Amino acid sequence: MSKATIPLKKLFLPIILGLSALLLVGCSSRSIMAASSWPGLTVDEDIAYLAFNEYVRAVDLSSGRDIWSYPPEADDKITFYAPPAIGQDGIVVIGGYNNEVLALMPNNSFVNVLWSFEEATDRIIGGPVIVDNMVLVPSADGRLYALDLETGKPVWDKPFEAQHALWSSPKIQDDRIYLTSLDHHIYALDLETGREIWQANLSSTISDSPSLTEDLVFAGTFEGIMFALDKSHGEIVWQFKADGAIWGSPVILDSVGFFADVSGTAYALDIASGKELWREELPGSSAASPTILEDRVYFISETGEVTAFLLENGDPVWPSSANMEGRLLADAIPTDFGLLVPAMESECVVFSVDPSTGAARCIIEPK
Amino acid sequence: MWNTIILEPMINSLLYIYSLLGHNFGWAIIIFTALVRLITLPLTIQQMRSTMVMQEIQGSDRYKKMQEKYKKDKQKLSEEQMKLFKDVGYNPMSGCVGLIIQFPIIIGLYQSVIRTLAATPVQLFDLSKLLYPFTSASLIPVNSQFLWMNLGQPERLVLDFLPFAIPVLTILVVITTYLQTKLTTPASPDAQSQSMTKMMGLYMPLLLGYFAYSLASGLALYFFASNLLGILQGYIMRRIRERPAS
Numbered sequence: 141m142s143k144a145t146i147p148l149k150k151l152f153l154p155i156i157l158g159l160s161a162l163l164l165v166g167c168s169s170r171s172i173m174a175a176s177s178w179p180g181l182t183v184d185e186d187i188a189y190l191a192f193n194e195y196v197r198a199v200d201l202s203s204g205r206d207i208w209s210y211p212p213e214a215d216d217k218i219t220f221y222a223p224p225a226i227g228q229d230g231i232v233v234i235g236g237y238n239n240e241v242l243a244l245m246p247n248n249s250f251v252n253v254l255w256s257f258e259e260a261t262d263r264i265i266g267g268p269v270i271v272d273n274m275v276l277v278p279s280a281d282g283r284l285y286a287l288d289l290e291t292g293k294p295v296w297d298k299p300f301e302a303q304h305a306l307w308s309s310p311k312i313q314d315d316r317i318y319l320t321s322l323d324h325h326i327y328a329l330d331l332e333t334g335r336e337i338w339q340a341n342l343s344s345t346i347s348d349s350p351s352l353t354e355d356l357v358f359a360g361t362f363e364g365i366m367f368a369l370d371k372s373h374g375e376i377v378w379q380f381k382a383d384g385a386i387w388g389s390p391v392i393l394d395s396v397g398f399f400a401d402v403s404g405t406a407y408a409l410d411i412a413s414g415k416e417l418w419r420e421e422l423p424g425s426s427a428a429s430p431t432i433l434e435d436r437v438y439f440i441s442e443t444g445e446v447t448a449f450l451l452e453n454g455d456p457v458w459p460s461s462a463n464m465e466g467r468l469l470a471d472a473i474p475t476d477f478g479l480l481v482p483a484m485e486s487e488c489v490v491f492s493v494d495p496s497t498g499a500a501r502c503i504i505e506p507k
Numbered sequence: 508m509w510n511t512i513i514l515e516p517m518i519n520s521l522l523y524i525y526s527l528l529g530h531n532f533g534w535a536i537i538i539f540t541a542l543v544r545l546i547t548l549p550l551t552i553q554q555m556r557s558t559m560v561m562q563e564i565q566g567s568d569r570y571k572k573m574q575e576k577y578k579k580d581k582q583k584l585s586e587e588q589m590k591l592f593k594d595v596g597y598n599p600m601s602g603c604v605g606l607i608i609q610f611p612i613i614i615g616l617y618q619s620v621i622r623t624l625a626a627t628p629v630q631l632f633d634l635s636k637l638l639y640p641f642t643s644a645s646l647i648p649v650n651s652q653f654l655w656m657n658l659g660q661p662e663r664l665v666l667d668f669l670p671f672a673i674p675v676l677t678i679l680v681v682i683t684t685y686l687q688t689k690l691t692t693p694a695s696p697d698a699q700s701q702s703m704t705k706m707m708g709l710y711m712p713l714l715l716g717y718f719a720y721s722l723a724s725g726l727a728l729y730f731f732a733s734n735l736l737g738i739l740q741g742y743i744m745r746r747i748r749e750r751p752a753s
Contacts, residue, residue, distance in 0.1 A: 177628045221628075265628060304648065307628060322648050344644045347631065362635060363644040385635040385644060402635050427632050442632075469632060484629075 178427075178469040179482035179489055180223035180267055188480065189232060190504060191220035192489055196234045198246060199504050201477045209507065210234070210244055210251045223267035223309070225275060227289060233275050235264025241277050241285070243292055255292030260285065266308040266349075271331065276317065278306035284319060286334055296334035302327065308349040318357050318371075320346035326359050326367075328374060338374035342367055348389045348429065351397070353411065360386025360399055366407075368414060378414030382407060388429035388471065391437070393451065398437045400426035406439045406447070408454060418454035422447055423461055427469040431479060433495050438479060440468045446481060446493050446500070462498035464491045477503060510637060513615035514622065519639045521623050522646050530646070533653025536620055536725060540732040543616055547609050548740070554609075555691065555744050560597050620725050624651055626659040653728070662724035674720050676727040681716040683734035688712070690741035 179192035187207065188199045194214035198207040211218070222235040231254065232244040241257040241264060262280035269276045274295050277285040283299040284306060304323035311318045316337065317329040322345045328337040344363035351358040356377060360366045366380040384403025391398050392411060400406045402425045408417040424443030431438045436448045436457055445461035446468075466486020473480045478492035480503065488502035517539075524542075525535035544551075564570055569591060577584035592599055625631040625648060638644060651658040656676070663672035688708045719727035 324645065345631075345647050347628070361644070362647055385638075387632060387635070402632070425632075425636060469629070 177221035177265065178467070178484045180221050181470060181473060181480060181482045181490060182223045182226060182267070183473050183475050183480060184226045186476065188475075188490065188504060189224040189226060190482075190489065191222055191224055191234060192482075192484075193219055195507055196220050196224055196232070196244075197504075197507060198232070201475065201480075201503065204503055204505070206507070208246050208249050208251050210242075222264045225268040225270045227270050227275075231289065233268045233270065233277075233289075235260075235268055235277055235279075237263040237265075239263060239279070239281075241268065241275075241287065241292070243275075243289070254290075257285065257287055257292045259294075262305065266306055266310075269309050269312065271312050276310050276312075278308065278310060278319070280305040280307065282306060282321070282323070284310060284317070284329070284334065298334070300327070300329055300334045300336065307347060311349050311352055313352050313371075316371075318350045318352060320348070320350055320359055322347070324361075326350055326357065326369065326374070328357075328371070340367075340369055340374040340376065347387050351389045351392055353392055356411065358390050358392070358397060358411070360388070360390065360401075362386070364401060366390065366397075366399060366409065366414070368411065380407075380409055380414045380416070384425070387427040391430050391432055393432050393437075396451070398430045398432070398451075400428075400430060400439050402426070404441065406430070406437075406449065406454075408437075408451075420447075420449055420454045420456070428471045431472045431474055433474050433479070436495070438472060438493075438495070440470075440472055440481060442467055442469055444468055444483075446472065446479065446498065448495070448498065458498040462493050462500045464488070464493075464500050509615075513611060514619055515637050515639065517615050517619035518623050518634070518637050519642045521619055522638075522642055522649070525623075525649060526643065526646055530650045531653065532624070532649045532651060532658055532725070533656070533728060535649075536658075536728050537732045539620075540616065540729055541736055543612060544733065544736045544740070547612060550609055551740060552744070555741075557597075558691075559748060560595075561599075564591065564595060564597060617726060617729065620729050621723060623649055624659045624723060624725050625649075626651075626723065651725070656724045656728075658725035658728065659723050661721060662719075662727055676724055676731060677716055677719040680719040680727055680730045680734065681712045683731060683738060684712040684715045687734045687737040687741060690738055690745065 179190055182189045186201045188201050190197045190199060194216060195209045197209040200207055219237045220234055225233040235241045239260045239262055243254040245252045245254050260279040260281055265280050266278040273289045275287050275289050282302045282304055285299045286295040288295055302321040302323050304321055306321050308320055315331045317331055319327045324344055325339050325341055327339045330337055342361050344361035346359045346361055355371055356368045357371050358368050362385045364382045364385050366382060366386060368377045370377055382401040383405050384401040386401050388399060395411055397409045397411045400422060404422040404425050406420045406422050410417055422439055422441045423445040424441035426439055426441055428440040435451050437451050439447050444464045444466060447461045448457035464483060466483035468481055468483055470482040479495050481491045481493055483491060489506050490504035491500045492503040493500045521535055521539050524538050525532055528534045573587045577587060622634055625634045655664055656662045662676040664675045665672045688711050715730050719730055
């Protein structure tokens with residue numbers, strides 16, 4: 141017995157140190173050493189383009205099978221979360237957490253890399269946007285890069301530079317770019333030159349893209365305020381205080397804007413005045429923008445539920461929420477295959493929710 | 508439970524200090540580490556005192572004699588050791604209590620630094636749920652630039668005249684961890700304790716050095732600040748111990 145105690149004691153210190161190391165980094169190291177975010181999903185007809193962890197995949201939604209995936213061999217140092225941008229001739233532009241932008245040209249199950257852009261100095265978190273023959277790429281280095289879609293060469297004299305990271309996709313309307321940044325500002329830029337037309341300080345971080353109508357631009361902040369700004373000059377038209385931080389962009393239909401906050405409350409506002417029309421409690425926090433289909437608005441809760449309300453009065457549609465395993469933080473996308481809901485920390489990467497019944501099934505499994 | 512008791516108070520305190528220091532997160536980490544060290548100072552002193560008493564016992568003739576006498580009978584040796592501890596009024600668990608209480612605080616301190624830096628969308632979203640209503644959301648995201656470092660990224664110093672980058676903070680963490688271990692764990696007459704001390708002196712700098720090299724430099728800064736304060740504490744305790752009784 142005495143012989144056994146000596147080696148155990150010798151092992152005691154390394155074991156304690158090892159356990160301490162695990163406890164120290166257990167909860168957080170993954171997010172530092174390997175990038176961590178929710179899946180980036182884009183749908184073009186019946187093909188889903190999914191950026192998640194080490195792969196970007198094109199998945200046939202009718203069969204759930206991969207058409208192609210990139211890179212051919214996973215490299216755990218290179219991860220992808222930004223929703224891919226799809227061009228008219230099938231070109232797919234992706235951005236990685238290795239700061240690199242790639243243009244891919246799929247050919248059946250093979251993928252050719254047309255060009256790569258490596259001048260960004262931080263991760264590509266927000267999805268690139270294709271406008272005509274140009275692709276706009278927001279980067280966490282605070283710059284918005286405008287690249288030629290065919291060559292990947294910069295189009296503007298110099299990229300637009302915000303004071304902090306760009307984590308969301310820009311929105312384009314009438315030759316203008318509307319862009320939000322973690323630097324608390326919303327910017328309007330000239331599409332042709334990238335020069336700033338106006339900027340507005342909203343005093344708090346804006347995580348998601350702005351929403352646009354003909355006259356107004358909307359953005360929700362970390363401080364829990366939904367702002368409506370005049371599109372011409374960026375002046376604040378009205379502001380509405382929500383119960384919690386706002387992450388997802390509002391969705392506008394006719395004269396009503398819908399959004400949810402981190403406290404788990406869904407709102408419908410009159411977009412002309414900012415007046416609250418109705419509010420409903422959700423099962424959990426919400427980071428996603430809502431989705432509108434016919435006469436219903438669908439809200440995604442982090443805790444795994446999709447909840448549907450009638451647009452008109454906010455009455456719940458289903459007796460209880462559809463419930464999915466995992467964390468739901470990304471926007472849902474309406475398709476012919478149901479409402480596609482990306483998930484993380486789940487056995488399923490994308491769920492399909494039947495918009496009429498709320499029934500959920502896994503449509504894309506992890507690779 | 509963990510969030511409510513440990514993380515939320517720490518993150519909100521860290522942000523409060525950050526707001527007072529003109530949005531300098533590097534200094535906020537250093538000041539916050541110093542405050543936490545100050546709050547847990549009684550526990551540290553208790554733990555150090557316990558180590559010193561244990562060393563005095565291990566250096567006593569009675570202890571050495573019983574080691575020799577019962578070296579082949581571990582059970583009897585253990586019984587005699589417990590008798591000795593009882594006779595001199597020493598509780599062998601007294602040093603552990605301080606460590607057990609400090610451990611979650613150290614873990615919480617580390618996690619609060621990393622979570623407040625919020626380098627990814629998921630971390631930023633999670634942070635939004637940990638803020639108290641009176642903590643200004645306008646402080647987010649924190650300014651992660653400190654000296655030449657981005658506190659959310661591993662640190663490397665790039666000098667024009669060198670073809671490679673130098674992990675300055677990693678080197679400092681390794682050196683200060685080694686010094687702290689040396690200072691706070693004085694030489695023991697007991698062979699087994701000496702072996703443990705030697706292993707600790709080897710493993711701890713390597714382990715923390717690895718973390719400092721591969722994880723966010725905000726964490727490395729916390730290790731460095733914590734080590735410096737630990738060295739200072741150890742030095743003061745040693746001086747007090749060595750001071751002749753008046």
